[in-house]
Amino acid sequence: MGVNFVLKATGLCKAYGALRVTTDVSLCLSPGEALGIIGPNGAGKTTLLNLLTGTVRADRGRVFFKGTDITSVNPRKRCRMGITRSFQVPQPFAGMTVFENTLVAATYGQGLTEAKAREHAADALQRTGLWKKATVRAGEIGLLDRKRLELARSIATAPKLLLLDEIAGGLTEAECRELIELILAIKSEDVSIVWIEHVLHALLSVVDRVMLLDLGRKVAEGDPHAILRSPEVAAVYLGLELDAAHG
Template sequence: MPDRKILVAEGLTKRFGAVTVVDDVSFSVAAGEVLGILGPNGAGKTTLFNLISGDLAANGGELSLDGSRLSAEPPYRRCQRGIGRTYQVPQPFGAMTAFENLLVPAMMSAHLRETEAYDHCAQVLRDCGLWDHANTPAGSLTLLNRKRLELARALAGKPKLLLLDEIAGGLTDAEGAELVALIRRVRDQGVTIIWIEHVLHALMAVADRILVLNFGAKIAEGAPDEVMQNPEVQRVYMGIEA
């Protein structure tokens, strides 16, 4: 695996009032890598994504994407520079069809022209198992299909760095296996992925490395097996006392 760093975070910090929810977190992600993020509820995982996507401004620290500074860029610029994300609660344009929902990032973030955008969106809908719902208004989709659409919208923008926020929850085993296969295909196309996930077996099936947060601070980072054997991780995440 090449060692070119796509994302580098140094000392990222976010406070809400007196509470520090992301506490001096540093890490990097190499091109083509899948980094999993674990941590108990409220550990600061989604807030970390919000700092990377620009939905929230950091109180301290630096971020760079592909070697150039990201920290001062607004969210739309970060999309255009290749950061795509999903939200825990899917946020489609409810009145637009699934296909129209994909056209927006394909044209605005990936800057595809109309014909290219149509072809790309059709392919993404097929990849994500949504082709039969191409013309369904997003607001009428089932929860599972809204989750698929959330991933499809992120992929439609042709991200080089994809942030996935808990997309496997509530799926059957077969749907989970399908999702893992899809994420592997996306990774194999060269997309770098950071994936927050509580469904451990899904994350473990894909992640190259795992980073663990607790109370906003990084408590472990490394190969998945090694991290899961870490006594502090077992204590805070799985409630196992040594």
């Protein structure tokens, strides 16, 4: 495997009993490249992120990060190496302030001194528009700000690979545009991104490629607009027969 890829996963398989969640999924990412992942509910998208972060161990397959096999590396070490993620359902430390939540991420994710961690946490809150709410308890902020906090905590770890799980869901159009600008700014720093999203116009504004998953398998991958116009997408989302979609 060439070390020019930030991320390379080969043949990832995960099953729970008879239920196969991912089957032989492979992907790769170059520095600063963004991959969008789409698919219906139950397609295995979030499980794939869990396999990449190490919170779920694959039954088969391997994961490489910057040329190093990290298949057996635990989530904390993967985070310290530069892999971080947001969660579809934000779950901050409700009793801690917004700043304290971000400070924990900076400390845990990078192993910084307190002074340096505070700098990174403050920068992440400035970039996500949360600085004015830094002293508010995380349990008191609304859903949209919780999503911003998810992104701030990710940024605070100084990632080289950022995994986003439906971060745009529930945002207004204006908030979505701000989010897109922020993610593009992160991407411009040679941060690679894997983004699961149902808000397709947001996804298309950022990603270089799109992968379509269905029932745990990769169905198609390529140019975002071409994939969305493909018969495979019609077959997955609309229930059309693939042969008929070609006709």
